[in-house]
Amino acid sequence: MAVNTQFSIAVHIMAGLAYRCDKDTTSANLAMSVNTSPSFVRRILAKLSKAGLVETATGKAGACWLAKDAKNISLLDIYNAVDAPKAFSIHGYAEQKVCQVSCNIKKALEKALTKTQKAMEAGLAETSLAQIVSDMTKR
Amino acid sequence: MAVNTQFSIAVHIMAGLAYRCDKDTTSANLAMSVNTSPSFVRRILAKLSKAGLVETATGKAGACWLAKDAKNISLLDIYNAVDAPKAFSIHGYAEQKVCQVSCNIKKALEKALTKTQKAMEAGLAETSLAQIVSDMTKR
DNA sequence: TTGTTCTGTTACTAATATAATCACAGTTAT
């Protein structure tokens, strides 16, 4: 635990929804596939729903399904929907006033992080959910 | 705590070493700049040393310094030296034999991770330590 | 209308990765 796997679980969930393209998939169904609790699945599902990637129905015949075609959903969309960690995180130590390095390093690190983050997101944008499903089913 | 910031601390340390280009910098000097304990600095320094990015001297006049010119050290070198986390991490749930998604999703996720990781590393490779120092000192 | 079964959300607990700290053996200048 204590390592954020929500992105990969979210992809798992989305792949499940893409795979069974009906409209009667419940959080319990997905939880069984992922091997976790329905409650946890619902929490992630809620984020995906807020981001407009899935639609849900409450009530007795409650269910969830993809809001759009898997071809039009990228891994970046999913990454943005769940609050996945950045490419790297900058330490939060207080600046030592007497030290120029200490006072200015964060600015430089932030610039580097922005660049790295962009590169990573471009990589995520290249793969669609449909591609994931295809990789999954073939062979 | 509980979020891995070793990469950013390592960059801070390396920037410090690049900034004061003498050969009498100690872990205590660096610890003051970063605002942490010398012990923690030394542990990161040890990794950087094993990776051939810094050289150290033990004994009374113990110290550390860059092993090569800052222009020839990239952020990727530093990223590889400390064991920084991957672009994202794949969940470790057991496969549900009856579910095709559950059984095959990891393969697809690993492929996506490899691609994303490469993109991110390419981004890191673009920035040199010298660039960081330059960003830090100007203005 | 009443009961059932789902989502959405809150509150809480447990697990674990990480930083922080302490301690000390080994090394080398003075």
Place this chain on the structure above:
DNA sequence: ATAACTGTGATTATATTAGTAACAGAACAA
């Protein structure tokens, strides 16, 4: 010999995360 550093092991503290339970609200069916 002494002092002062690195390198490393052991331990503790803390923050983040997953996991779980519980329940209000919603919608459908009888």
